[in-house]
Amino acid sequence: MRTVIRRRVTRMISAFLFQQPLPISPKHQYSLLPLTTTQRFLTASHGFRTLSTKSIPNMQDSASVSYLSQREAAEIDETLMGPLGFSVDQLMELAGLSVATSVAEVYKPCEYSRVLAICGPGNNGGDGLVAARHLHHFGYKPSICYPKRTSKSLYTGLVTQLESLSVPFVSVEDLPEDLSVDFDVIIDAIFGFSFHGAPRPPFDAIIRRLQTLQKRPVIVSVDIPSGWHVEDGDHEGGGIKPDMLVSLTAPKLCAKSFSGPHHFLGGRFVPPSVAEKYKLELPSYPGTSMCVRIGKPPKVDISAMRVNYVSPELLEDQVESDPVLQFRKWFDEAVAAGLRETNAMALSTTNKDRKPSSRMVLLKGFDENGFVWFTNYESKKGSDLSENPFAALLFYWEDMNRQVRIEGPVERMSEEESENYYHSRPRGSQIGAIVSKQSSVVPGRHVLYDEYEELTKKYSDGSVIPKPKNWGGFRLKPNLFEFWQGQPSRLHDRYLFTYIAVSWRPIRSLSGLQYSLQEGNPAWIIRRLAP
Ligand SMILES: NC(=O)C1=CN([C@@H]2O[C@H](COP(=O)(O)OP(=O)(O)OC[C@H]3O[C@@H](n4cnc5c(N)ncnc54)[C@H](OP(=O)(O)O)[C@@H]3O)[C@@H](O)[C@H]2O)[C@H](O)CC1
Numbered sequence: 122m123r124t125v126i127r128r129r130v131t132r133m134i135s136a137f138l139f140q141q142p143l144p145i146s147p148k149h150q151y152s153l154l155p156l157t158t159t160q161r162f163l164t165a166s167h168g169f170r171t172l173s174t175k176s177i178p179n180m181q182d183s184a185s186v187s188y189l190s191q192r193e194a195a196e197i198d199e200t201l202m203g204p205l206g207f208s209v210d211q212l213m214e215l216a217g218l219s220v221a222t223s224v225a226e227v228y229k230p231c232e233y234s235r236v237l238a239i240c241g242p243g244n245n246g247g248d249g250l251v252a253a254r255h256l257h258h259f260g261y262k263p264s265i266c267y268p269k270r271t272s273k274s275l276y277t278g279l280v281t282q283l284e285s286l287s288v289p290f291v292s293v294e295d296l297p298e299d300l301s302v303d304f305d306v307i308i309d310a311i312f313g314f315s316f317h318g319a320p321r322p323p324f325d326a327i328i329r330r331l332q333t334l335q336k337r338p339v340i341v342s343v344d345i346p347s348g349w350h351v352e353d354g355d356h357e358g359g360g361i362k363p364d365m366l367v368s369l370t371a372p373k374l375c376a377k378s379f380s381g382p383h384h385f386l387g388g389r390f391v392p393p394s395v396a397e398k399y400k401l402e403l404p405s406y407p408g409t410s411m412c413v414r415i416g417k418p419p420k421v422d423i424s425a426m427r428v429n430y431v432s433p434e435l436l437e438d439q440v441e442s443d444p445v446l447q448f449r450k451w452f453d454e455a456v457a458a459g460l461r462e463t464n465a466m467a468l469s470t471t472n473k474d475r476k477p478s479s480r481m482v483l484l485k486g487f488d489e490n491g492f493v494w495f496t497n498y499e500s501k502k503g504s505d506l507s508e509n510p511f512a513a514l515l516f517y518w519e520d521m522n523r524q525v526r527i528e529g530p531v532e533r534m535s536e537e538e539s540e541n542y543y544h545s546r547p548r549g550s551q552i553g554a555i556v557s558k559q560s561s562v563v564p565g566r567h568v569l570y571d572e573y574e575e576l577t578k579k580y581s582d583g584s585v586i587p588k589p590k591n592w593g594g595f596r597l598k599p600n601l602f603e604f605w606q607g608q609p610s611r612l613h614d615r616y617l618f619t620y621i622a623v624s625w626r627p628i629r630s631l632s633g634l635q636y637s638l639q640e641g642n643p644a645w646i647i648r649r650l651a652p
């Protein structure tokens with residue numbers, strides 16, 4: 122009986138590890154039925170547990186977003202601009218900014234700089250004018266096609282603002298026949314939620330041209346894909362097929378049939394009273410963002426994902442002869458550029474069986490004596506380093522197209538150094554280090570949390586929180602550095618620094634004086650590597 126149970130448990134473990142459906146015998150089916158493959162969690166003492174995807178922030182399930190009818194959209198507009206005290210100028214500014222930030226999230230100006238905003242006669246057209254102004258300030262090159270202008274001061278003001286930025290206005294007649302030659306992005310701000318009937322000239326012809334566009338330029342529709350029925354969508358078929366839809370306030374019913382890759386929501390101004398009255402279920406906007414992605418995440422062709430690195434060359438005479446100085450230079454530049462967690466680095470270790478493993482840690486200092494980080498000595502990395510005290514560090518400063526590799530032997534820091542650093546940390550992190558038996562299996566978050574609460578109470582009087590014996594620093598003493606600066610066509614600049622006991626000895630040959638490497642005092646040797 123015990124062998125049978127053990128075999129079954131082994132099969133469950135391997136099914137979990139390889140994410141395959143569990144082999145279930147009909148007799149035991151009942152005990153596993155409520156669980157799906159992705160919900161299976163094996164924990165130390167509780168067996169299988171479920172994980173709710175609801176707990177993952179910013180994963181917006183399109184089913185949980187509300188859709189508005191045409192009447193509701195117009196009513197909300199009136200409420201906002203009536204009893205709720207907004208002006209149309211304000212809402213249009215926020216709507217246009219949402220459109221511009223949504224565009225900037227997906228279509229980067231280095232690849233999609235040439236934008237044509239086609240603006241209709243109503244507020245949707247106004248959103249397009251505002252979006253174009255913001256895109257100009259974000260580094261894009263917008264042009265405007267605005268054939269039916271209104272004389273209201275709001276619109277004439279928007280036009281003046283664009284003219285003052287030298288944003289060109291193009292008439293319908295002057296638009297190139299093939300829009301893809303001159304533009305990377307088309308902003309469809311022709312009709313919004315007040316559209317009715319069939320498009321009238323000159324917009325009918327423009328919409329027809331948008332229907333026949335090939336892959337480029339991409340079309341970004343503001344609130345409603347122009348020409349679509351506000352509620353029934355592209356009900357006759359053959360309407361425009363935008364790549365991005367930016368719904369404002371809440372998606373309109375037509376958005377249900379939007380099948381493009383990028384659906385965003387903008388218009389971060391809905392007060393609770395409106396949300397309650399219309400029972401609006403809306404995703405929360407992340408941080409300070411003016412837009413949030415809704416619907417399914419886009420499908421991507423991973424094999425086509427690539428960046429062509431463009432950076433200033435790094436020539437031999439620009440590299441410091443001391444790699445620690447070179448590292449300091451790049452580190453300081455990365456900090457000055459405002460990169461997030463410049464000190465985050467991948468640490469790779471191997472165990473006694475020479476099996477490697479990597480994880481991120483935070484660099485907490487460096488000088489000619491080495492590079493330091495802190496951790497739990499009984500963690501996986503801690504045990505790897507006791508079995509093999511050599512490691513590799515890796516920094517990747519993406520925004521600067523820079524990578525640095527550092528390798529060498531590793532030693533533990535002194536108790537005193539570890540004590541000093543431990544007590545400099547926030548008290549919560551000190552308690553966290555006591556609670557976490559790092560890399561061991563925990564039955565659930567509550568176990569960590571309960572102990573954390575208990576210790577927080579215990580030390581609430583501000584008394585010293587003792588450092589666990591097994592927590593402290595490691596120091597890697599580099600014997601190798603490599604500095605990598607990304608360049609176009611994969612022809613990167615790479616400099617390898619190796620610390621070796623050599624000296625250059627002059628030798629005479631037929632071609633004159635040359636030098637050869639001989640054994641001598643250790644020094645840093647620098648060589649350029651092929652990319
Ligand atoms: N609360 C919000 O979410 C906000 C959204 N904003 C944006 O405003 C639009 C709605 O704006 P609105 O001015 O009400 O309407 P439209 O932009 O859709 O355009 C109305 C004009 O279009 C003409 N029209 C209508 N149908 C046709 C047609 N078949 N052919 C040609 N022209 C047409 C219409 O003329 P009519 O004579 O027919 O009345 C109007 O001139 C919303 O979608 C958002 O994009 C606000 O910016 C901020 C608040």
Ligand SMILES: Cc1cc2nc3c(=O)[nH]c(=O)nc-3n(C[C@H](O)[C@H](O)[C@H](O)COP(=O)(O)O)c2cc1C
Binds near residue numbers: 494500
């Ligand atoms: C950006 C970042 C920084 C981290 N910094 C540290 C750190 O300084 N020390 C640490 O012990 N773990 C740090 N971690 C967690 C580790 O990546 C890892 O999960 C943990 O140390 C356990 O690794 P191990 O089981 O391989 O020992 C960090 C994680 C991230 C993503």
Ligand SMILES: Cc1ncc(COP(=O)(O)O)c(C=O)c1O
Binds near residue numbers: 483496546550
């Ligand atoms: C488990 C763990 N330990 C230590 C650290 C480093 O934290 P600190 O900067 O407080 O030393 C981190 C940072 O992410 C961490 O995740």
Ligand SMILES: [K+]
Binds near residue numbers: 309312342344
């Ligand atoms: K539109």
